[in-house]
Amino acid sequence: MRHWIPSFIPNVKLLASGTMWAQEIVAGRPAWRHTPSGVVFRAVPGGTFRMGLSDAELDAVRAIERANGADDDLEAFFAGAVRTRPVREVRVEPFLIARHPLTVAQVRHWLPEYEDSFADSASSTARFEDDVDDLLGTLPFRLPSEAEWEYAARAGTTTLTFRGDGRPDEDQVLDDFADEERTATAENAFGLAAMGSANEICADVWIPHFTDAPVDARPRTGNGPRVVRGGAGDLYPWQGCDEWLLLLSVTRYEFQDFTAVRPVAPVPTSQAAR
Numbered sequence: 001m002r003h004w005i006p007s008f009i010p011n012v013k014l015l016a017s018g019t020m021w022a023q024e025i026v027a028g029r030p031a032w033r034h035t036p037s038g039v040v041f042r043a044v045p046g047g048t049f050r051m052g053l054s055d056a057e058l059d060a061v062r063a064i065e066r067a068n069g070a071d072d073d074l075e076a077f078f079a080g081a082v083r084t085r086p087v088r089e090v091r092v093e094p095f096l097i098a099r100h101p102l103t104v105a106q107v108r109h110w111l112p113e114y115e116d117s118f119a120d121s122a123s124s125t126a127r128f129e130d131d132v133d134d135l136l137g138t139l140p141f142r143l144p145s146e147a148e149w150e151y152a153a154r155a156g157t158t159t160l161t162f163r164g165d166g167r168p169d170e171d172q173v174l175d176d177f178a179d180e181e182r183t184a185t186a187e188n189a190f191g192l193a194a195m196g197s198a199n200e201i202c203a204d205v206w207i208p209h210f211t212d213a214p215v216d217a218r219p220r221t222g223n224g225p226r227v228v229r230g231g232a233g234d235l236y237p238w239q240g241c242d243e244w245l246l247l248l249s250v251t252r253y254e255f256q257d258f259t260a261v262r263p264v265a266p267v268p269t270s271q272a273a274r
Contacts (some may be wrong), residue, residue: 021268027184029191029196032096032268038107041096042191043267051156052087052210054249057158061245069167071240075159083208086248092151092217094267096211097144100177100193100258101125101200102135110138122177125198125233131260141263143203145219146227146252148264151228153157153195153249157161161196162246168232168247173197175233196247198260199231206254225255234258 020035032041058081065074105122107114111134116126128135136143144152159165163172174186174194186193202217204227213220232238232246236255245251 003089010057024167026099026242027180027191028255029187030050031099031149031191037106037205039085039102039106040099041098041265044092044095044097044148044152044190046092046094047093047155048089048150049156050087051147051150053081054082054087054158055121055252057160057165057248060160064167065167073244075240075273084210084252086210087208088213088215090147090215090217091126092148093189095148097148097152097192098181098262099191099266100174101185101198101262103177107135107261112137120176121178124176125194125260127198127232127234127258132259132261135261139261139263141265143201143219144262144264145217146202146204146229147213147217147219149195149200149229149262150249151217152190152192153188155190155192157189160250162249168196168244170236170238170244172247173233173236175236181192184212186187196234196251197233199228199234199255199258200262201255201259202227202229208254227252228255228259228266 005169018171022033022035024031026040030043032043033039034041058078061074061077075163103123104116104119104126105112109124109266113128118127119125129185151163155162161168172186174183174197177183183193205220206218206225206227229247229252229268232243235241
């Protein structure tokens with residue numbers, strides 16, 4: 001693993017774009033499988049949510065610090081909280097998002113020569129450096145906006161992670177998806193696993209705050225590096241630098257070195273049935 005310091009019978013449908021889908025039940029939940037690659041997607045319902053680090057969440061982090069749950073002084077975290085504020089209500093339309101980040105085996109469907117010397121197996125999360133654009137150029141999907149990513153990570157919750165306001169443990173990091181039972185156990189209410197484990201690139205250009213951000217889930221465009229979310233698994237095993245903060249639903253920063261990809265797609269419609 002890379003060490004980085006922050007930095008059943010399917011119902012097949014064919015979209016107008018030619019993308020083939022099969023409806024299945026995966027870990028007891030409805031899912032859409034992209035049949036050519038095998039990537040499983042979950043349908044995320046539309047809705048509104050409060051995006052950003054709330055006062056209550058700030059208080060929850062302070063409570064962890066007061067209880068000696070932090071490894072270091074969290075002054076830098078509190079000083080950087082402006083990057084996740086101001087909190088605002090965001091409207092999100094329904095969409096599909098991959099159940100977990102793309103694995104090495106899944107990426108090889110589009111990039112047959114892809115190699116990742118830091119991955120433990122073909123079922124591990126694939127991470128990209130200079131080759132991320134090669135993948136994005138071949139995927140029939142798009143990147144999530146960071147509003148979509150946070151909405152999916154929260155899965156209807158308003159706490160530090162979907163599990164609550166306690167300090168996340170290292171055992172919440174999931175980087176290999178060969179164990180279906182463990183993957184299913186790690187899912188949030190939307191059926192998504194490993195949100196926050198890998199740093200996942202979003203469609204938005206990096207802007208160090210939410211001032212004047214749109215009230216819908218459109219990505220913010222412009223020149224410069226993209227936003228990434230998560231990253232706690234990129235420091236595994238943890239080294240006592242408060243890596244748990246990277247598991248928080250609100251954690252965001254500027255893309256620097258390497259990233260994982262969790263693609264997004266439109267929800268297939270009955271009109272596209274084949």
